[in-house]
Amino acid sequence: QVQLVESGGGLVQPGGSLRLSCAASGFTFSNYGMRWYRQAPGNERELVATISPVGRITNYADSVKGRFTISRDNAKNTVYLQMNNLKSEDTAVYYCKAVFGAGYWGQGTQVTVSS
Secondary structure (H helix, E strand, O other): OOEEEEEOOEEEOOOOOEEEEEEEEOOOHHHOEEEEEEEOOOOOOEEEEEEOOOOOOEEEOOOOOOOEEEEEEOOOOEEEEEEOOOOHHHOEEEEEEEEOOOOEEOOOEEEEEOO
């Protein structure tokens, strides 16, 4: 079955960096777009970044443009989110999503930006 497993979250100081990974299995990864979302306490889940099946097209929320980079390695069935210059408002649980059918979600990884 489809599985998405996020990793790489943690506690980081403002201005720091983290790289999130999402390992996919159970479907033909290179055929589908992937997305990263995040959800902070009390907020709705918001779209952070998207990437096309072969990685040529990416899009970002205005709030992360210039700081975050989405990428993928289709040989490893993995999508990444490189997060630089992190701010306290980036604190959230980050989820990856496979864009096909009804959509498939991972379990999320916590990112906390705090001094």
